[in-house]
Amino acid sequence: MRSFRDYMAERVRKYYSSPKNRFAGGGDFFTAPELDRAFGEAIGDFLYHRLKEFESPVILELGAGRGLMARDILSFYREKDRELFDRLTYRIYEFSPTLIDRQRQTLKDFPNVEWVDEITPLEGVVLSNEFFDALPVHVVKGEKELYINDAGEEVWLSLENERIREFLKRMGYEGLEQRIEVCLDCIEFLEKITRALVKGYHLLIDYGYTSEELYKFPEGTVVGYEKHKLRSDIYSEEEMDISAQVNFSALIEYGRDFGLKTVLFDTQRNFLASIPHFLTQLETLSFEESPEALERLSRLKTMLVSMGDRFKVLFQSKGL
Ligand SMILES: C[S@@+](CC[C@H](N)C(=O)[O-])C[C@H]1O[C@@H](n2cnc3c(N)ncnc32)[C@H](O)[C@@H]1O
Incomplete structure (x- = not known):
């Protein structure tokens, strides 16, 4: 018997460490960096002036998948500003040995990339796309916490974890009679990120909700995906x-408690639509008539439309 949190942590680690392809057409899901390079380039454009402020800027990416966002951000800077590119270090924090190998292949032309096992001090930006949703959650309902027994069945036991109680109190969720997911791992990562940021920014892109929207998920938000299909039998x-x-x-x-200031919190659609490079790409592609341009245009629209509202962007700063 183990808590749902421990169960999910093990399943996620196993999933990402297997040699199978998890990404794009042959895999289980598409992420925005997998859709088109315009996504990584847009992030590069958004961060450009901010990164230039630092003498030796560092970008730390958490959970880099196949390394495509890293490749597109770095290519964008190499093209746009060689001086910044030469000063920049790109660090990747990744737990899957299989994906680290993939990332090394994708990024073999970039000498300024390094892989790290810990989140150590830096000036620059910590960023992630679809990393936090992979972190395991505790599931609670009233005074009970969800456990999974050896037969793969749900068992509700009395809630003993004081940190979960503190979370429920801090967020004003006490007494709610619905499934609530408590991601203590997310809070721990956020604390580590804040501690590591001597000066700089935290950029997080993922799908999610706010406290006001909690009522929309009476059964929680945990899902399984296989070959682009939603699975209910997780x-x-x-x-x-x-x-x-x-x-x-x-x-x-919690970011505020730790010392992070929220600079921006918006939908992915509004975020991308505010970035000049992304808009220029959209415009250029819409004037071209080649099948490739049409294909790319439709991928960019996917980022704005079907992903646009579901995905949110949180941008926080420290010491600036
Ligand atoms: C859904 S994928 C997203 C990949 C990539 N950012 C993208 O958008 O295509 C989640 C990534 O986070 C990594 N990951 C998940 N949990 C992690 C953890 N606890 N520590 C380090 N990496 C983790 C996975 O191996 C994978 O690279």
Whole structure:
């Protein structure tokens, strides 16, 4: 018997460490960096002037998948500003040995990339796309916490974890009679990020909700994906991507406690639509008539439309 949190942590680690392809067409899901390079380039454009302020800027990416966002950000800077590119270090924090190998292949032309096991002090930006949703959550309902027994069945036991109680109190969720997911791992990562940021920014892109929207998920938000299909039987032995939506209110509230200022919190659509490079790409592609341009245009629209509202962008700063 183990808590749902421990169960999910093990499943996620196993899933990402397997040699199978998890990404894009042959895999289980598409992420925005997998859709088109315009996404990483847009992030590069958004961060450009901010990064230039630092003498030796560092970008630390958490959970880099196949390394495509890193490649597109770095290519964007190499093209736009060689001087900044030469000063920049790109660090990747990743727990999957299989994906680290993939990232090394993708990024072999960039000498300024390094892989780290810990989040150590830096001046610059910590960023992630669809990383926090992979972090395991505790599931509670009233005075009970969810456990999974050896037969893969749900068992509700009395809630003993004081840190979960503190979280429920801090967020004003006490007494709610619905499934609530408590991502203590998310809070721990946020604290580590804040501590590591001597001066700089935290940029997080993911799908999620705020406290005001909690009522929309009476059964919680944990889901499994396999071959682009939603699976309801997440306790089956089959390999699938298990994730939980991100509680943005918690990251904003705890961020404030730790010393992070929220600079921006918006939908991915509004975020991308405010970035000049992304808009220029959209415009250029819409004037071209080649099948490739049309294909790319439709991928950019996916980022704005079907992903646009579901995905949110949180941008926080420290010491600036
Ligand atoms: C859904 S994928 C997103 C990948 C990439 N950012 C993208 O947008 O395509 C989640 C990534 O986070 C990594 N990851 C998940 N949990 C992690 C953890 N606890 N520590 C380090 N990496 C983790 C996975 O191995 C994978 O690279």
